[in-house]
Amino acid sequence: MMKVRLMLTCLCDAFYGEVGIATVKVLEHVGCQVHFDARQTCCGQPPFNAGDWKAAKQVAERCRSLFEGNDPVVTPSASCAAMVREGFKMLGVEPEVPVFELCQFLRNVAHVERWQALPNQRRVAFHRSCHGRMLGLGSTQEDLLRLVGNLEILPLNETEQCCGFGGAFSVTHGNTSKGIGQQKLSQIVASGATEVVGGDMGCLMHLQGLAERLGVPLQFSHVASVLGDAL
């Protein structure tokens, strides 16, 4: 049985505990033994993106030392995984942490080729988070979801476009962030989907908050929850 260490992410820690729970269930389903170090906090991405690298380095150093070792670290976020993999390098925080975004781990390390079907048919739009670019994620997450029965992924236009979240950008450039989010929501609505699936709660939190403010009736689900719902 492979030992993996869960990096929960701040958003799942603060708001979306169910996504963390689904992540554990999914990992256990593929035969992993999941460890969770309760001392974990944040990877340091917010101050890193803001440009305060001195602050970022202190948080990143702590994160790195907490996840020292060779067992894979799995996180339900491309954003946090990209920070740990690429951001730490830029900060000079070394040695490297063996971090994986959840779907990347499931496909490339656990070699998942099959998945159960959902109890009910769901027609969803998939939102690619931008940090997947930095990880070379490509269509990994959608490929995994295509293994799930009773799940239809509808074609979405302008998939290369960001949702407008961008961490602190969403508050420092609130009007810009909102405008980008509205574009994304209108593409999602045009796809015919009533549910949006994504791999980063940052994007989904922003899009959901915006959809609720604008009265756009959409459901938002993390990819871990969708995989978990099928078990």
Add this chain to the structure above:
Amino acid sequence: MNPFDAFVRNLDPATGKSVHDASATKTQQRIDTLSAVFPDPESARSAAARTRQYVLDHLKPLVLSLEEQCHKNGIVVHWARDAKEARSVILGLCRQSCRPGAVIVKAKSMATEEIHLNHALADAGYDVVETDLGEFVVQLDHDTPSHIVTPIIHKNRYQVARLFEENNIGTYTEKPEELTSQARRHLRTQFRRAEVGISGVNFAVAETGRLVLVENEGNSRLSTTAPRVHIAVMGIEKVLPSEADLPLFLRLLAGSATGQRATVYTHFIHGPRKPEALDGPDEVHLVILDNGRLDALAGPYRDILRCIRCGACLNVCPVYRQGSGHAYGHVYSGPLGAVLAPALEGVGLAAIAKASSLCGACEEVCPVKIPIPELLLHLRDQGVREKTIVDPIPWSGFVAVATRAYLWRTSLQAVPMAKLVPNPWSRHRHMPRRDGRDFRRWFRERA
């Protein structure tokens, strides 16, 4: 609120729609064309990136070779350390050629925008006429370009029609072909009268001293051949090593910029008119502009000098699409401008590097693979260190909490309380809710 976001807030919906629609169309055309032109667009980009990197690594010998070859071809080379020097060189050349009051035609050139040449020429009494359709509209409207390739991406044809009517260019029409004909008739008379033509340069070939210009309207051809004197202005980094590099770069530029397999016109300027030739200028001058580039070359943002000004990063950028180039407050806008402007003019401009969600779409489309998000992050770091970027709330409090597990947990418990006070998040969106169970408790209790 920062100036960028304030600009976005105040942008009228018609302008926003023009910018969005044109950018989205160009983004799609780029993908379609590059995948049709290149068997493997990815390796084409890699090859172009390598060549441009080679140029930056060998800039001095390449530019000296360019100068020598130009000299052999009869092109007079001038050097300009900064914008002021460039303006005075160009003004000097104009004064040698014609009296104040004479018509000077200009083909589209970002380098001349960068040095604010038009004002200097107008102040000296010259009648400067922009001849690129977009630039012509910008000039008539006392506006500035909002995109480095498509300067009036922020305008629609109704606005152009009203502008032409007000300026007696033609009667109001909503047909793009008729508007174009009106501009063409007006500009033809200007070309006949012009005594000097000023252009930019897309590529200058070090091996042969040939200047390469691309365009779609024919105005560059007229600007560089009809007047007696042609002055070309180029940033020092625009050199390419050899003629053999051109097929790749011409296709990559046309595909990335406008989704074309090739631009309608491609000019190879070898020098002034030969005695037996029927037309062409008597003099060709090349002004090579530093204006911060050599400093940038020696600094942490040197990769941005690989840029070939295709504008693909502007088109794909979700942030650019919200504001147009005007939101950036600089001649160079979009992801490229957010790095190039501070790279050329100093970290005082670093705050513009914050106008990005760091989504990385720019790097994905860049024909020379400039790691723009990484450069933006470095700029933010330098800006914070040198205090040209100051966040409203210092990050020290966050560090104190995020480096102590017990403080972290206590703070997270309190996060949902944030909805009770007005905050910048909830100005535009509903606050997130705690959804279902708490992970830490669940994990503890199942053990």
